[in-house]
Amino acid sequence: HRHNDHIGGLSAIKKVFNVDKQLIGGGQCLKGQHWQWDGVKFEILFPDKNHLNQVNNSSCVLKITANNFSVLLPGDIEHAAEAELVKQYGSMLHVDILISPHHGSKTSSSRSFIKAVHPKLVVISSGYKNRFHFPAKLTLKTYQYFDAEVLNTAGTGYVFIRDLSRGII
Numbered sequence: 001h002r003h004n005d006h007i008g009g010l011s012a013i014k015k016v017f018n019v020d021k022q023l024i025g026g027g028q029c030l031k032g033q034h035w036q037w038d039g040v041k042f043e044i045l046f047p048d049k050n051h052l053n054q055v056n057n058s059s060c061v062l063k064i065t066a067n068n069f070s071v072l073l074p075g076d077i078e079h080a081a082e083a084e085l086v087k088q089y090g091s092m093l094h095v096d097i098l099i100s101p102h103h104g105s106k107t108s109s110s111r112s113f114i115k116a117v118h119p120k121l122v123v124i125s126s127g128y129k130n131r132f133h134f135p136a137k138l139t140l141k142t143y144q145y146f147d148a149e150v151l152n153t154a155g156t157g158y159v160f161i162r163d164l165s166r167g168i169i
Contacts, residue, residue: 029060040066046085057081063095070095072117076102082113093117097161100124104135114146123159124152
């Protein structure tokens, strides 16, 4: 969505790369959009037309699948959007890697959502000593409850994943 912590680097990317198309929450991405590229499947799961102007809950939720490996990028969605996704997709939300919704805030990563997604690995994108104190302790406990390994960029820096199926991170 259009918050600076998600779109702030777009102009720099456009200076280096030729960007033909972009999908930004709030109208450019909608549930049902999908494409394949080089054998990789991309699916927009959310938002639908009823959730276009709800700030964080207008975030694009993208599922990426390659072979038997999948990643879910939920942007800044919060509990209400998570509940919609669980209602619509249930266990089809299951992925290997989850990029933590809303940077691990206390308004995201509900137990029902994490149960449905059931990730092996959760990557939290947050800044060191950020003003919001992300990730929330309750959110970390939720990930631990479901036995997900957690990496936080505030402590690790960038995360490079080569082959989770073989345990190589």
